[in-house]
Amino acid sequence: MAELDEFFAKALRAQVGFVPAAPAAGLWRPASEDEAAKFEREWCRHCIHDKAEDWEDEFGNHVPGVCVILDCGMVGNPMEEWVIRDDAPACLAFEQDPRFPARCLKTKEMF
Amino acid sequence: MRFTIARADLARVIGAVSKIVEARSTIPILSSLLLSASTDANGGKLTVTGTDLDIVGTASAPAEVDAPGTICVDAKLLGDIARKAGASDVAVSLDADRLTVKSGRSRFNLAVLPAGDFPTMNEGSYDAEFEIDLAALFAPVGFAISSDDVRYYLQGIFMHSLDGKIVAVATDGHRLSRHQVAYPGEDAFKGIIVPRKTVGLLPKGTVHVSVSETKIRIASGDFVLTSKLIDGTFPDYQRVIPTQNDKKIIFGSDDMRQAAVRVSVVSSERGRAVKLSFAAGEAKLSVNNPDSGSATDEIFVNYDGDPIDIGFNATYLTELVGIFPAGDITLALADSGSPSVFTSEKAPELLAVLMPMRVH
Numbered sequence: 001m002a003e004l005d006e007f008f009a010k011a012l013r014a015q016v017g018f019v020p021a022a023p024a025a026g027l028w029r030p031a032s033e034d035e036a037a038k039f040e041r042e043w044c045r046h047c048i049h050d051k052a053e054d055w056e057d058e059f060g061n062h063v064p065g066v067c068v069i070l071d072c073g074m075v076g077n078p079m080e081e082w083v084i085r086d087d088a089p090a091c092l093a094f095e096q097d098p099r100f101p102a103r104c105l106k107t108k109e110m111f
Numbered sequence: 112m113r114f115t116i117a118r119a120d121l122a123r124v125i126g127a128v129s130k131i132v133e134a135r136s137t138i139p140i141l142s143s144l145l146l147s148a149s150t151d152a153n154g155g156k157l158t159v160t161g162t163d164l165d166i167v168g169t170a171s172a173p174a175e176v177d178a179p180g181t182i183c184v185d186a187k188l189l190g191d192i193a194r195k196a197g198a199s200d201v202a203v204s205l206d207a208d209r210l211t212v213k214s215g216r217s218r219f220n221l222a223v224l225p226a227g228d229f230p231t232m233n234e235g236s237y238d239a240e241f242e243i244d245l246a247a248l249f250a251p252v253g254f255a256i257s258s259d260d261v262r263y264y265l266q267g268i269f270m271h272s273l274d275g276k277i278v279a280v281a282t283d284g285h286r287l288s289r290h291q292v293a294y295p296g297e298d299a300f301k302g303i304i305v306p307r308k309t310v311g312l313l314p315k316g317t318v319h320v321s322v323s324e325t326k327i328r329i330a331s332g333d334f335v336l337t338s339k340l341i342d343g344t345f346p347d348y349q350r351v352i353p354t355q356n357d358k359k360i361i362f363g364s365d366d367m368r369q370a371a372v373r374v375s376v377v378s379s380e381r382g383r384a385v386k387l388s389f390a391a392g393e394a395k396l397s398v399n400n401p402d403s404g405s406a407t408d409e410i411f412v413n414y415d416g417d418p419i420d421i422g423f424n425a426t427y428l429t430e431l432v433g434i435f436p437a438g439d440i441t442l443a444l445a446d447s448g449s450p451s452v453f454t455s456e457k458a459p460e461l462l463a464v465l466m467p468m469r470v471h
Contacts, residue, residue, distance in 0.1 A: 043381070085401075086469075090381065091381075092402060094381050096381070100258070101258065101426075102381055103258075103259065103283075103285070104285060104424045104426075104427065104468065105381070106384060106424070106468040106469050107285045107423075107424050107427065107466050107467070107468040108285075108448070108466045108467060108468065108469075109284050109285070109466070110282065110284050110285065110287065110351045110450065110464070110466055111284055111346050111351070
């Protein structure tokens with residue numbers, strides 16, 4: 001396992017020039033594109049943070065209205081808001097978009 | 112085309128049909144309303160039609176028609192003009208390729224599209240016709256309509272005739288609501304799924320409903336709504352309504368709703384789990400959130416059986432309790448992992464099922 005980690009670290013160093021820090025205990029980060037897409041579908045899609053309007057800062061720079069946590073987290077940075085709850089990823093900054101309510105992940109299914 | 116109409120009438124007919132028109136349509140004709148000025152033995156009238164290709168709405172109002180004709184004009188522009196016009200009358204005339212709208216000293220020239228480009232929906236024939244207060248039938252079940260894109264057949268209200276009753280059912284797989292009233296028609300019809308958008312556009316009060324396998328037509332006075340139905344198979348909902356739940360708990364709807372709202376203050380934004388512990392004469396509601404703390408509350412209930420715990424999503428619970436009239440609600444449980452049934456003596460025609468959740 002250690003050999004595999006070292007191999008991936010070497011490959012990352014060669015490709016992107018650095019190795020992202022390992023997440024702290026209890027934090028979550030996507031292990032694959034599929035896992036990231038599932039998280040976005042179940043959380044970000046129903047959250048108001050990902051639907052803000054673009055804005056302009058005091059220096060006139062155009063700032064896209066995207067979720068900073070999602071933006072940073074999807075490139076591999078460990079985010080404090082992304083945690084593991086009940087063996088599944090969760091976002092502590094989640095605020096439900098009332099126009100697009102989230103489906104409860106823990107309620108049992110009828111069909 | 113040239114006509115004069117009362118501003119209030121124009122605003123009313125445009126308001127009735129413009130909800131159908133998609134505000135952000137990329138196809139210009141779908142952002143437009145079809146205006147049709149005509150005369151008959153009863154005098155002149157203006158008919159306004161709007162569509163999103165799945166729903167067609169038509170409303171008409173009396174008008175003084177000097178020259179009949181039809182034309183399409185942007186729905187939002189005409190709606191804004193009708194609402195903000197300063198005078199009590201609005202004069203509309205088609206001059207070359209512009210629609211001139213005059214009201215008092217205001218004058219607007221609007222771009223138009225040919226009436227021939229406006230999409231039409233084939234009316235066809237209907238299997239059953241009846242008069243019913245459809246909005247009232249759908250009101251207590253609408254909350255359970257699913258927003259799941261994958262299970263598109265749950266994105267509407269299932270309506271069918273059964274044993275002399277007309278039954279409306281909606282479910283999202285977590286909760287289910289069923290409302291039934293005596294069927295006022297004579298012809299039986301197959302179950303249909305009325306889309307969510309159509310449900311939101313229903314006029315209040317008694318309407319004339321015509322139903323076929325693919326369409327529903329709702330007429331109320333001068334307003335006619337024709338909608339395509341969801342082409343899918345609604346699940347066998349009767350299979351998931353428990354009939355053997357023997358633990359009956361009676362509680363006050365306001366008590367339960369308020370207690371659930373209070374304890375869910377500390378719950379996480381997502382997955383507002385509330386644990387209900389029923390014992391003789393009382394129910395304890397508790398929420399435990401590892402990130403912010405815990406909360407408990409108690410209400411009096413009418414129950415004398417063995418203690419039982421069950422967990423519900425607090426949002427689902429408060430929403431579901433809210434569909435019943437104020438007063439006592441009966442909750443029928445089998446065990447903590449099975450669907451629970453909510454009924455009320457004050458609304459015997461209404462029944463709701465709620466699935467439990469895991470509570471830690």
